[in-house]
Amino acid sequence: MIVAADGKTAYYASDRSDSRGGLDLYTFELRDDIRPARTLWVKGRVYDRSTRKGLPSSVVLTDLNTRQIISNLQTDETGNYLITLPKGKDYAFNVKRKGYLFFSDNYSLSREQGDTAFNVDIPLQPIEANAAIVLKNIFFETNKYELKPQSEAELNNVVQLLKDNPTLRIQINGHTDNSGKTADNQLLSENRAKAVTTYLVSKGIAAARLAFKGFGDTVPVADNSTPEGRAQNRRTELKVISR
Template identity: 60%
Template sequence: MIYAASGREDSYGNYDLYMAQKTNEEWEDVYHFGLGINTDQWEAQPSLSPDRKDLYFASRRPGGFGGIDIYVSHLKPNGYYSQPENMGPGINTSGDDQCPFIHADNQTLYFTSNGWLGYGDDDLFVVRKQPNGEWGKPENLGYPINTIEKEGTMCIAADGKTAYYAADRNDSYGGLDIYSFELREDVRPVKTLWVKGKITDKNTGKPVVSTLELNNLATHQTISHIQTDDAGNYFMTLPVGKDYAFNVNSKGYLFYSDNFLMANKSPDSTYIKNILLEPIASNASVVLKNIFFEVNKYELNPESQTELDNLVRLLNENPTMEIEISGHTDNVGKPSDNMVLSNNRAKAVVNFLISKKINPARLVAKGFGETKPLADNKTEAGRLQNRRTEMRVISQ
């Protein structure tokens, strides 16, 4: 938990940012963020992105565009947060811009401002992250959410429609009261579910500290990038409405891949996915679940890019590893045609790797057609499981 506090012995200014961590049902202070994030001015109203990579907060420090500006600090590989960046004139104005709230979808930011065109004092605004990673133009949430009075800090539930905010209005009991309302559809974030589980070694059952990444299959945009705790546990947000590649990586192991195809469905439950990672060893294998082809075709679909990049990374990190890429089909059609198709699909993957400067001597392509099914071909679910591309380690 990241919070603001004042009056402490280690404080630099009016309010500083601190982080606490819950262990054994108790909260313990981990650290004061120190100079850079904290100054001798006022730093408050922190909001941490769901993947913990971006820390948004408000500050009165000099050098901004107005009285209070919104800043963001990014998590560095060493586990510390970077020097804060002002979010710029696309969000900050000559007035006060504050109370940032990044939704669990990691794409929608809400804040208050008295500098953007509004109805009165502080109004609530929404701004969305674009596919290129840049922020769009802020949009006023409109009446009756905003009034001539002062609307303050807002947060939104994972369902994407239930909102809570503080406001000083004519029906308030005190200075600021808490209100709840349902967001209009046009200003809602993406409904967000969760996937959680534990990563363990397939052979020993011991936890494996790993990194997990969720990527939009269509745009290849990284939606979330997190690391497990020391016990291998993870918890990741899962915005609905898109198709995602889900990858798990840890040094010394084959990567694990899966997908969440949510573009045409909106499930209501969370996912529990416990994952067994395969140590790199001769004959170790993994199904490449995010390699995609059209029916009866062997040209790689653009959605395969994330998986192919992971395969290139694995081979570059293990420069002596030799692998076999194998293609497999279901039993629909002629066995001879399936054998040719599966072989051509395996070759397509190998040719991509060669195009990325992987030595051809390290690569073997082989098609098995319908001869090695994983499931019964009598059902569509079984046939889908049998249509696959696999990678097997020949030698390390």
């Protein structure tokens, strides 16, 4: 029996006494008390950013609130993947491969409708000087620099990256949107970047391998005139100093 992504429609094949020529297909609606969560899904291809060659990689889905891994799967040999997202949770989505910076994204599905597919092709960056990624699952309260618990999964990915590459040196860069005073934004971005490095040191990473810098609102990547643009500008980046 197969249950559709809407969580209520079931299909099955059967060769009952009234079947003609083989299996017949049947469908029915599941009772409310046994329906699974509605699901969405993400599919795409992982590839090398420079060569565009497909990369077999690990795709990890983590529940941001519980920090529990929901799914850990491998792409096929050409980098293609398909992963389901049960509705009603918020997820960290990471793609990893040895020798590359991991890919970071998140999906907030607490209120998202089902029966939706995301197509996400993922270029991985080789670990080399000046390579950088945005850590999309680092979270702070507004105008504060204390790390929220939901940041733990992403932070631990950075810890593992540094442990797997023991000579790697990185810089954590903090950025804000242009709300508020420029001086306040500068200080906030520095404190947020410092909070990340402090966490990494607490997990056994040598401080000499880490640097941090705040840029305030001086390096926007989107238009600050919209809420979506401001959200993109409030970000934490990891930049490779040397490998």
